[in-house]
Amino acid sequence: MDYSDIDLTLRFLMNQKQASQIIGRNASNIKNLREQTECNITLSSREHEKRLLTIAAKKSISMKTVSRLGEILEAENNEYGKSTKLVPITLTLVIPKNICGMIIGKGGEALKDLRVKSGAQINMSADCLPKSDERTCQITGNNISVTQAIDLLIGIMIKAAIDESKGEFKGTPSAEIRAYDPKNAEEPAGRSEKDDKLMQMATAFMTANQMINPTLEYSPIEINDQLQELRVPNQHMGAIIGKGGKRIGEIRMMSGCNIHVERSDADxxxxxxxxxxxxxxxxxxxxxxxxxxxxxxxxxxxxxxPKEEVTIKVEEQEKPEAQVGSFVDPM
Incomplete structure (x- = not known):
């Protein structure tokens, strides 16, 4: 059955960096997106760490908009890359908890089927977003696979709505679902969403590890087959180490790599x-x-x-040192 003319409202959860990429310089990206798709696109306030991008339109227009979103993110993520292989993108769809069972299926079979059909990595969050009855579905891959996955998920959402209209839906009625709102959300005590994002990054990278060669701002220098050195600016060390060494501990655990931070050296x-x-x-x-x-x-x-290139000279017979490229301000 063709659902192209059905009215849809899709909501995507984004961090500040993703939101900035979608907006573009002088709001050029989001302005062009609205003009090209004639879609109602809104973005929640930048005052909150998480932002909601809302798309309201017919299904056919919504899918065109999702595809263009993916193109923008792909272009932004690969703008400075020299690799011929694309860095994957991630879109996080906000989904009512009452249809999550239909997406996952018995024993996770429905979710596995979605991954196979789309070619994207699809992960459902275990918990609802703060002060809401909605969960997140994180979709990672290239633009084609991510768009295909979202199209399949929309099909499930439409089926759930039709079943509910017929009185055949067994889950919580849609009218009783509390929608997620960033301005009302409070981070649970003792838990940081920023720390949780590390696991999401690892998932995205491991998924695409066999098909991409990521372009890194700070690249390691190879000493031998099992030893490399990475140099980063001092001011970023707090972010890398984390409170009580928690974040670098998680990096060690997820990568399986032994990481030693020099307290003081010639650099x-x-x-x-x-x-x-x-x-x-x-x-x-x-x-x-x-x-x-x-x-x-x-x-x-x-x-x-300084933004200009800095070169660290190396004497013969000494351990190779790093060449640090130009530092680019994060968006």
Whole structure:
């Protein structure tokens, strides 16, 4: 059955960086998106850590808008990359908890089927968003697979709505579902959503590990097959280590890599700190990726090194040193 003319409202949860990418310079991206799709697109206030992007339109227009969203994110994520392989994108769809059972299925079979059909990695959150009856569905992959996954999920949502209109739906009635609102959300005591994001990053990278070669802002220097060194600006170390060493501990656990942070070395005069990464090539690559993503997502420090390229000279017979590329302000 063709549902292209049915009215839909889709909501996507975004961090500040993603929201900035969608908006674009001088609001150029979101302005073009509205003009090209003629879709009603709104973005919640930037005052909150999490922002909601809402799309309201017919299904056919909504899917066109979702595809364009993916194109924007893909372009932004790969703008400075030199690899011919694309860095994956992630869209997080907000879904009422009353239809999550239909998405997951008995023993997770329905969710597995969605992954196979779309080619995307799809992960449902275990808990509802704060002060709501809605959960998140995180979809990671290239734009085509992410768009296909969302189309399949919409099909399930439409079926649930039709069943409810016929009195055949067994879940909580839609009228009783509390919608998520960032301004009313409070972070649970003892739990940080920022820390939870590390696990999401690891999932996205491991999913695409066999098909991409991520471009890193700070790349490690190979010493031998099982040892590499990574240098990052001092001001980002707090974000990398985390409170009580929690964040770097999670990076070690998820990557399986032995990470040693030098307290003081010859690089200090350059305002840099050295991280020694020891493990297999895959473990080291994973750790380097997570360190870079941690800086991008969690560091609030202003850059203190010049934007022009800085080269650290190396004498013969000495351990190879890093060449640090230009530092780009996070969006």
């Amino acid at each position: 200090s005069k350059y305002g840099m700190r050295r991280l020694t990464l020891k493990g297999t090539k895959q473990q080291i690559t994973m750790a380097a990726y997570l360190v870079n993503q941690t800086i991008s997502s969690f560091s609030t420090a202003e850059p203190k090194i």
